[in-house]
Amino acid sequence: AQTVTQSQPEMSVQEAETVTLSCTYDTSESDYYLFWYKQPPSRQMILVIRQEAYKQQNATENRFSVNFQKAAKSFSLKISDSQLGDAAMYFCAYMSYKLSFGAGTTVTVRA
Amino acid sequence: NAGVTQTPKFQVLKTGQSMTLQCAQDMNHNSMYWYRQDPGMGLRLIYYSASEGTTDKGEVPNGYNVSRLNKREFSLRLESAAPSQTSVYFCASKAPSGVTEAFFGQGTRLTVV
Numbered sequence: 001a002q003t004v005t006q007s008q009p010e011m012s013v014q015e016a017e018t019v020t021l022s023c024t025y026d027t028s029e030s031d032y033y034l035f036w037y038k039q040p041p042s043r044q045m046i047l048v049i050r051q052e053a054y055k056q057q058n059a060t061e062n063r064f065s066v067n068f069q070k071a072a073k074s075f076s077l078k079i080s081d082s083q084l085g086d087a088a089m090y091f092c093a094y095m096s097y098k099l100s101f102g103a104g105t106t107v108t109v110r111a
Numbered sequence: 112n113a114g115v116t117q118t119p120k121f122q123v124l125k126t127g128q129s130m131t132l133q134c135a136q137d138m139n140h141n142s143m144y145w146y147r148q149d150p151g152m153g154l155r156l157i158y159y160s161a162s163e164g165t166t167d168k169g170e171v172p173n174g175y176n177v178s179r180l181n182k183r184e185f186s187l188r189l190e191s192a193a194p195s196q197t198s199v200y201f202c203a204s205k206a207p208s209g210v211t212e213a214f215f216g217q218g219t220r221l222t223v224v
Contacts, residue, residue, distance in 0.1 A: 009151065033209045043199065045215035052210050091153060097161070098169065099144060099205065099213055103153035 004094050006102035013082045014110050020067075021077045021105045023092030034068065034075045035093040038086075039104070048090070051075065084109050113137050117202050117216030124192045124223045132187040132219050134202030142205040143185035144213070145169075145177060147198040154201065160185055192223045 003026045013019035025034070036048040051059045051068050058066050063083075067076045079086055087109045092102040115136045124130055136143065141162045146154040146169075156169030158177040166177050174196060176188045185204075189196060199220050205213040 006153075031209075035212065043218045045201070045203075045213075047212040050210055050212065093213075095209055098156060098159050098167075099203070100156060100170075101146070101154040103151060 004092055004100050004102035006092055006105050008105045009103070010106045010108070012108045012110060013079070013086075015082055015084060017082055018078060018080045019082060019107060021079075021090055021092075021107070023075045023077070023102055025073050025075065025092075025094045027073065027094065027096065029096045031096070033095040034066075035095065036064070036066070036075075036077045037091045037093060037101075038088045039091065040088040045091075049077065079107070082109050084111060115202055115204055115214050115216040117200075117219055120217065120219060122219060122221050124189075124221065126193060126223060128192050129188065129190050130192065131189075132200055132202070132221075133184070134186060134216060135184045136202075136204040136214070137183065138204060138206070138214065139182065140204035140214075141182070141207050143179065144203040144205070145175075145185070145187045146201045146203065147171065147196075148201060148218075149198050157187065157200075192221075194223045197221060197223045 005024045032053045034051045038046045049061045063080045065078045089104045091104045118133045144159045145157040155171050160166045160179040163182045178186045199218050202216040203213045
């Protein structure tokens, strides 16, 4: 069974600065997909970024980028130029035949 | 464009009562999921359905049953609610391609007293 671990329950970042969220996963599969989702207080789940495991190139979406280390089973999210609207809970997710989530990291942005 | 629709949004149950959470999606997705979200534990998978007519247990299936009525609908039933089932429940659906995102309903906040 695959597990997803987010070791940082909370992270705080100054507006315009950079923050990195950690995620590790455990799997015996070779083909899978990884995601970061954002959940603001509205409870809506919003996809931030996705990564195919067979792609070595790290995914980027505007201010969001990942550092995917397949051998280390690590998938961290970097938020650059943090904005007040980035404040939310962030979930790392793993997908092979089912979609599993980590416990989440709450990000607060200081003005 | 409705996406994934869950009903109800809020519910209070007494211990021992039963209820069904409804979920429907209009995106023609094969895969559907039920999760519960508790503080500090993220989203935990209760049951999932890879296609119409199939269901499988997730991490925390005890106390729940599901029905994949057709391709659109995937319901979650609590036969005898317990206070430990107080949680926020999310339904999600996903297309077969692995890299495509999952779409979530707005969640149901369930309180069992």
